[in-house]
Amino acid sequence: MFTLRARYVFPVSAPPICGGTVTIADDRIVAVGARPAGGPVRDMGDAAILPGFVNAHTHLELSDLSAPLGRPGSGFVDWLRQVIDYRRSRQPGDAAVWHGLMQSAICGTTLLGQISQPGASIRPFEQSGLRATVFLELIAPTRQREEEALRLAAEYLDDASFVPVDSPASESPQSAALADSAQQPAAPTTTQYVTVPRSTPHATPPGSAQHATAPETSHRAALPGSAAHCRRGLCPHAPYSVRWQLLPKLAALSAAASIPLAMHLAESAEEIEFLATGRGPLREFLQQRGVWEPGIICPGSRPLDYMRVLAESHRVLVVHGNYLSGEEIGFAAAHRRKMAVVYCPRPHDFFRHPPYPLAQMLEAGVCVALGSDSRASTPDLSMLSEMRHAAQAHPQVPPEAILKMATINGAEALGWSDLVGSLEPGKLADLVVVAFPQRHAEDPHRLLLDSDLPVIAAYSGGRELRADGTLAWHGG
DSSP states (O other), X not given: OEEEEOSXXXXXXXXXXXXXXXXXXXXXXXXXXXXXXXXOEEEOOSEEEEEOEEEEEEOGGGTTOSSOSSOTTOOXXXXXXXXHHHHHTSOOSSHHHHHHHHHHHHTTEEEEEEEEOTTOOOHHHHHSSOEEEEEEEEOBOSHHXXXXXXXXXHHHHHOTTSOXXXXXXXXXXXXGGGTSOOOOOOOOOOOOEEEEOOOOOBOOOTTOOOOXXXXXXXXXXXXXXXXXXXXXXXXXXXXXXXXXXXXXXXXXXXXXXXXXXXXXXXXXXXXXXXXXXXXXXXXXXXXXXXXXXXXXXXXTOOHHHHHHHHTTSSEEEEEEOTTOOHHHHHHHXXXXXXXXXXXXXXHHHHTTOSOOOHHHHHHHTOEEEEOOOOTTSXXXXXXXXXXXXXHHHOTTSOHHHHHHHTXXXXXXXXXXXXXXXXXXXXXXXXXXXXXXXXXXXXXXXXXXXXXXXXXXXXXXXXXXXXXXXXXXXOXX
């Protein structure tokens, strides 16, 4: 047992505590308050202790980039081509992911929503001290690829190297898989499974006469709510890269297996045009890649049509949401229990999108989490920098709401909020320490966000995170 003390403690689930303490035993928080509850005290000085930051959307396999690709304000499809070209120039391996984990640890992130493609190794996530939900990215713009995607999804959920979510590799932020055929799945492993029954019918897209059921799969037995570092999810990539007919099947699979989905949605003006008309730069892009089929979308559709199908899943992250309408924001708010929107502040500005409707979302009651996206569109993986950027871009949004987006909201979005996201007795001791300026503010949240001072320490399960992303035992 040991205690950390600092100028402020931000439980997030309660008001900030001046001169607060957090007492830790083994991997859990045992007390949060004004006085130590036991063990030696480590005084962090003029600093704040907060829950570990949650990066709800990232692609760590691009973490070897030293700067974003392209120029700020360049077209989305032009940027997409640069991402594909960059991927083709790289050697496969885990080095970039490890580099991303190290960057994340240094920046105080303790939970990640990672997007990975079939064949990507999960070894870095198993060996690092950070927690992650690893979403398998599925690319299926053609009917042939649709069947392949379902097979890959089922095999991914059967992979014995993961622990189920909520009951409990490497490509793409914006999909080099559009350029290459799907990789072969890994050989089946030997383990004991329980069968997940086929689910009841779910909603189908406009113009489709067939209902969807989950493909029968096996789901490895595990202790519900376990604190394992790796969990799994599925990521039907985006409306322009996944056939509309696949979504109800994946939503049914998500519900049957109790795993989350994530989908890039309402990300660009080009996407909105493509959904509405079936034309524009994204259609030209697909035709150039030889993967255009008319059935990929239903012309005249919009993000709301996708959100209605995704709402049938166990849990879903609507990634970006830059162009969500008022009606779509209301839908996300009405489904807050299982649907969250992930806002990536600096990538949003990199593409020069119109102002993000953050205040409207929060006022409506949407669960908004924060993500960094990949190094292809952001200068680093710092969630503290994403928070500070969001606070500057949205001065009307209360600073405590910004902090929640990078902590408890992110944990809720990923399905981890029973274990992390706030400093409360019984939760895992995942926390971060940020240096504070030597000045006073009526609202201490301003000292966190109106500053450029860095993270000075981070802990995962009560153990300090080293700069290489691994864990050290606390000396106390």
